[in-house]
Amino acid sequence: GAGVSQSPSNKVTEKGKDVELRCDPISGHTALYWYRQSLGQGLEFLIYFQGNSAPDKSGLPSDRFSAERTGGSVSTLTIQRTQQEDSAVYLCASSLETNKRPWFGPGTRLLVL
Amino acid sequence: LAKTTQPISMDSYEGQEVNITCSHNNIATNDYITWYQQFPSQGPRFIIQGYKTKVTNEVASLFIPADRKSSTLSLPRVSLSDTAVYYCLVGDKGSNYQLIWGAGTKLIIKP
Numbered sequence: 001g002a003g004v005s006q007s008p009s010n011k012v013t014e015k016g017k018d019v020e021l022r023c024d025p026i027s028g029h030t031a032l033y034w035y036r037q038s039l040g041q042g043l044e045f046l047i048y049f050q051g052n053s054a055p056d057k058s059g060l061p062s063d064r065f066s067a068e069r070t071g072g073s074v075s076t077l078t079i080q081r082t083q084q085e086d087s088a089v090y091l092c093a094s095s096l097e098t099n100k101r102p103w104f105g106p107g108t109r110l111l112v113l
Numbered sequence: 114l115a116k117t118t119q120p121i122s123m124d125s126y127e128g129q130e131v132n133i134t135c136s137h138n139n140i141a142t143n144d145y146i147t148w149y150q151q152f153p154s155q156g157p158r159f160i161i162q163g164y165k166t167k168v169t170n171e172v173a174s175l176f177i178p179a180d181r182k183s184s185t186l187s188l189p190r191v192s193l194s195d196t197a198v199y200y201c202l203v204g205d206k207g208s209n210y211q212l213i214w215g216a217g218t219k220l221i222i223k224p
Contacts, residue, residue, distance in 0.1 A: 031210070033210045035214075040216060042213075042214030042216050044214070045210060045211050048210050048211075056210075058211075091156050093156065093210075101162070102210065104155075104157050104158070106154065106155055107154075107156055
């Protein structure tokens with residue numbers, strides 16, 4: 001596609017449920033990033049994938065968060081046993097390479113009740 | 114990774130030039146300065162990047178003094194559609210994904 005796409009655009013879930021957020025990066029981009037943005041705040045880095053290298057998971061806030069990137073393209077961010085503090089916008093971005101500027105998707109707005 | 118300080122909010126009027134200043138006292142030799150724009154319900158969008166002196170593109174100009182401890186994003190002749198949050202980030206290009214994002218500057222353009 002023309003840009004980074006994310007689905008769903010909005011997700012409401014109940015505390016304790018698992019959620020999966022999907023990111024489709026720009027075709028040909030080898031680097032993929034996940035960020036979290038709370039209301040009125042800047043972006044918080046979560047995880048980074050570059051090609052076939054091991055992902056940089058240093059930003060994941062707890063072991064309830066995990067992410068995969070299959071075939072070097074689509075990525076899924078999974079949050080297990082969601083908590084109310086997980087409510088935020090989850091943004092995905094991709095770039096041609098690590099040191100190239102990232103292009104952001106529209107985000108998935110997650111609300112945990 | 115250098116931390117940045119910028120005003121929480123600014124107001125201006127259509128047709129005016131808007132300058133948003135960002136402080137980054139601990140900028141390192143290899144660090145670049147990058148500005149992003151974010152509209153409500155959208156992801157951030159790259160505006161401009163620079164290392165020193167002045168950079169200009171079709172959207173904005175970026176002024177960086179010799180000591181590089183601050184930078185100013187200049188938006189010429191703003192319109193209502195420039196209402197957005199503007200983020201200043203500083204870091205090495207190779208680790209740009211780990212840049213520290215502050216709360217940004219919320220710019221409101223009035224008619």
